[in-house]
Amino acid sequence: MRTKLWLALALCLLLCACGYRDFLTRRLAAELISSSAAFKAPQQFFLRTGLVSNTEYTRPEYLVLLRRGWITGATAPCTAEISPPPCWDIALTPIGVETFRELIASQGTPHQYFSITTAQRQLVSVTGITKGGNSVDVDFTWKWNPANEVGAALTQAGVVFKSTVGFRHYDDGWRVVEGSAVKTNQGIDDALKDAQPAQ
Numbered sequence: 087m088r089t090k091l092w093l094a095l096a097l098c099l100l101l102c103a104c105g106y107r108d109f110l111t112r113r114l115a116a117e118l119i120s121s122s123a124a125f126k127a128p129q130q131f132f133l134r135t136g137l138v139s140n141t142e143y144t145r146p147e148y149l150v151l152l153r154r155g156w157i158t159g160a161t162a163p164c165t166a167e168i169s170p171p172p173c174w175d176i177a178l179t180p181i182g183v184e185t186f187r188e189l190i191a192s193q194g195t196p197h198q199y200f201s202i203t204t205a206q207r208q209l210v211s212v213t214g215i216t217k218g219g220n221s222v223d224v225d226f227t228w229k230w231n232p233a234n235e236v237g238a239a240l241t242q243a244g245v246v247f248k249s250t251v252g253f254r255h256y257d258d259g260w261r262v263v264e265g266s267a268v269k270t271n272q273g274i275d276d277a278l279k280d281a282q283p284a285q
């Protein structure tokens with residue numbers, strides 16, 4: 087009887103010594119991906135008003151802003167720094183001023199180049215874990231959640247992306263590989279850049 091008690095006690099101590107981070111589950115992988123700095127980084131849109139080149143003016147984002155009536159553009163002569171012609175003088179319309187006021191108010195003094203947060207990533211699910219010793223690959227899906235009206239207009243809302251990120255096992259548990267790496271065990275930055283729409 088005492089032997090069984092000691093055996094049970096030893097087993098409990100052994101299990102307590104192994105932390106929950108020693109076993110990479112889908113739940114732990116989701117927690118680590120969601121809390122990584124790269125995953126939490128918001129999507130940014132940079133709005134430039136004033137004189138811009140035709141290349142800038144015809145970008146899809148500016149065409150969306152034009153269709154919404156938030157900006158207007160008038161042809162203007164190009165300068166030596168701005169080309170190719172034709173050049174455009176972009177200004178916010180009254181509706182655009184109302185839409186962008188809160189989004190650019192925190193940026194201090196007025197200027198012609200604004201950074202606007204448009205969306206945040208949301209983890210949809212961890213779809214698989216490929217184990218290989220102390221390094222594994224985790225497949226996951228995610229999508230953009232618009233942060234405001236501009237984000238709703240510019241973001242691919244509803245599109246689910248699939249990515250693969252590497253994890254490494256350290257003495258204190260599993261960690262997401264940060265930075266750039268090769269496809270196997272690639273970092274979260276590359277995993278999000280290489281994301282493909284899920285089928």
